[in-house]
Amino acid sequence: MFLFVKRAFKDILENSFVSSITIVIIGLIILIISTFLLFLDNAAGAISDWKSGIRIMVYLQPGTNAIDFSKVKKNIQEINLVNKVRFISKEEALAILRKQLNRQGSLLDNLKENPLPDAFDVQVASNFRRKGPDLDEIEAVALKIESIPGVQQVEYGQKWIERFSAVFDLFRLVGLATAGLFVMAGIFIIANTIRLVLYARQDELEIMRLVGASEWFIKTPFYIQAIIQGGLGAFAGMMVLYFGYQYLNTSDQQGLSFINIHFLSMNTCLSIMIASMILGWLGCYLSLKQFLRK
Amino acid sequence: MVNLQKKSSIIRLFHVYKTYSDKNALVDITVDVAQNEFLFISGPSGAGKTTLLKLLYLGQYASQGQILVDGVNIARISKKKIPLFRRKFGIIFQDYKLIPQKTVYHNIALVLEATGKKGRIIPQKIRSVLRTVGMEDRIDMYPPSLSGGEQQRVAVARALATDPKIILADEPTGNLDIQSAGIVLKLLIQFYIRGATVILATHNLELIRKTGGRVVHLKDGKVQAITWHEPIRDF
Ligand SMILES: Nc1ncnc2c1ncn2[C@@H]1O[C@H](COP(=O)(O)OP(=O)(O)O)[C@@H](O)[C@H]1O
Numbered sequence: 001m002f003l004f005v006k007r008a009f010k011d012i013l014e015n016s017f018v019s020s021i022t023i024v025i026i027g028l029i030i031l032i033i034s035t036f037l038l039f040l041d042n043a044a045g046a047i048s049d050w051k052s053g054i055r056i057m058v059y060l061q062p063g064t065n066a067i068d069f070s071k072v073k074k075n076i077q078e079i080n081l082v083n084k085v086r087f088i089s090k091e092e093a094l095a096i097l098r099k100q101l102n103r104q105g106s107l108l109d110n111l112k113e114n115p116l117p118d119a120f121d122v123q124v125a126s127n128f129r130r131k132g133p134d135l136d137e138i139e140a141v142a143l144k145i146e147s148i149p150g151v152q153q154v155e156y157g158q159k160w161i162e163r164f165s166a167v168f169d170l171f172r173l174v175g176l177a178t179a180g181l182f183v184m185a186g187i188f189i190i191a192n193t194i195r196l197v198l199y200a201r202q203d204e205l206e207i208m209r210l211v212g213a214s215e216w217f218i219k220t221p222f223y224i225q226a227i228i229q230g231g232l233g234a235f236a237g238m239m240v241l242y243f244g245y246q247y248l249n250t251s252d253q254q255g256l257s258f259i260n261i262h263f264l265s266m267n268t269c270l271s272i273m274i275a276s277m278i279l280g281w282l283g284c285y286l287s288l289k290q291f292l293r294k
Numbered sequence: 295m296v297n298l299q300k301k302s303s304i305i306r307l308f309h310v311y312k313t314y315s316d317k318n319a320l321v322d323i324t325v326d327v328a329q330n331e332f333l334f335i336s337g338p339s340g341a342g343k344t345t346l347l348k349l350l351y352l353g354q355y356a357s358q359g360q361i362l363v364d365g366v367n368i369a370r371i372s373k374k375k376i377p378l379f380r381r382k383f384g385i386i387f388q389d390y391k392l393i394p395q396k397t398v399y400h401n402i403a404l405v406l407e408a409t410g411k412k413g414r415i416i417p418q419k420i421r422s423v424l425r426t427v428g429m430e431d432r433i434d435m436y437p438p439s440l441s442g443g444e445q446q447r448v449a450v451a452r453a454l455a456t457d458p459k460i461i462l463a464d465e466p467t468g469n470l471d472i473q474s475a476g477i478v479l480k481l482l483i484q485f486y487i488r489g490a491t492v493i494l495a496t497h498n499l500e501l502i503r504k505t506g507g508r509v510v511h512l513k514d515g516k517v518q519a520i521t522w523h524e525p526i527r528d529f
Pocket residue numbers: 314315317318319337338339340341342343344345346
């Protein structure tokens with residue numbers, strides 16, 4: 001086995017130009033795919049965060065008294081999927097608004113009476129744990145709340161999240177298809193590199209066959225070589241991605257910190273690495289199959 | 295040179311045919327080769343000598359007929375078992391088939407490693423076979439820097455290294471001057487004396503006259519005659 005690894009490394013060094021180009025290209029492919037994965041991973045996280053942050057604001061008819069408040073609250077709480085209900089009095093709402101307006105808050109001083117309605121802030125849970133509630137779920141809850149007497153208006157979930165979700169799904173589909181193409185390109189490139197080595201070693205292969213070398217003995221070094229190239233390529237690609245990530249995360253703290261970008265998990269990194277090695281193996285397999293048929 | 299009668303056959307060809315697309319390279323060949331025989335296959339270029347040798351080590355399959363090697367019908371050998379089967383043979387070619395990018399040492403090491411030898415045995419064996427062919431001082435040289443005769447001696451050493459029972463030599467002296475040819479021939483005879491079976495394909499009748507032995511004469515893929523030659527001098 002050691003002998004095979006040695007032979008594989010020797011082959012890579014002897015064809016260092018082609019090998020390094022192969023590794024760089026595999027690295028680029030892995031970089032593109034894992035950047036995409038990084039983006040998907042973070043975007044999916046962000047979307048579900050936003051979704052779980054969606055609240056239903058329930059505005060009450062003006063003039064509703066305190067007894068009615070608790071009745072409405074009870075009615076809301078009885079609806080399926082309703083998680084938390086918090087009462088926001090119009091005074092509280094005004095205070096919040098004043099705070100948000102900050103320096104312009106004094107504008108509100110001129111008001112004769114509070115124009116804001118009393119309200120409930122309703123948080124919706126999901127049937128699906130972990131993920132935020134679906135817009136369908138929120139909509140269903142909102143409809144039920146609307147029919148409660150004393151409720152004037154219901155406001156909820158920004159429609160754009162839904163639309164963004166749809167675009168995101170499409171993006172993911174296109175991205176995966178593209179990644180598939182890149183993977184195929186990677187297999188093809190490794191297959192080609194191995195074929196070059198096979199051509200260079202044609203005489204040697206013939207002699208090995210004539211003296212009775214087993215198929216295993218003949219092929220294993222090529223597989224090892226392809227797997228090494230796949231692995232090194234993946235490693236290089238992910239290192240570049242990692243440094244890029246580090247750079248963005250530290251240099252642009254103000255700009256990006258409101259979304260907490262996290263790097264791919266260790267498991268994902270390992271999976272990418274292994275996938276890239278399998279890709280190398282596959283390229284080698286195809287190459288050997290085609291070459292040895294002749 | 296040898297007493298054939300007492301020895302059993304190591305190779306038997308029985309009504310063997312080989313057809314390439316529409317060309318009959320071999321027609322109805324029936325020949326027995328005795329254990330530890332030195333057999334010549336002679337005939338003009340295109341007679342089918344190379345094809346005959348290829349059939350023996352399963353470089354090609356016979357189109358018809360039966361070939362037994364060591365009592366085994368070789369047509370029945372599965373693809374997986376072919377490598378093991380080939381280790382019975384040491385094969386020598388007219389064009390040496392050495393790897394130019396590898397030193398003499400590594401050319402021979404390759405076949406030893408390929409046939410599963412490991413560790414210290416490899417350098418020991420390489421030195422010993424190179425000594426046999428008188429090339430031990432060329433151990434670190436590359437084939438292109440050697441003369442044709444020297445390259446062929448390395449090729450002979452390589453064939454020897456795996457201790458094959460049968461040596462197949464296809465025009466081994468075809469590219470060599472008389473002196474180098476004599477050296478290579480002597481080496482093959484040494485093998486034979488040590489107990490190997492040697493089959494040598496050549497169109498050079500001079501070799502046959504020097505060595506003596508049984509000769510299968512091929513022409514247009516057919517056996518024309520099988521003759522016996524007394525050697526002019528014993529090696
Ligand atoms: N692979 C092949 N395909 C087609 N014809 C072949 C092939 N190998 C040999 N032949 C033909 O078979 C005949 C015998 O060839 P060969 O065995 O090489 O003869 P020799 O070695 O005696 O010169 C020749 O006519 C040659 O053209």
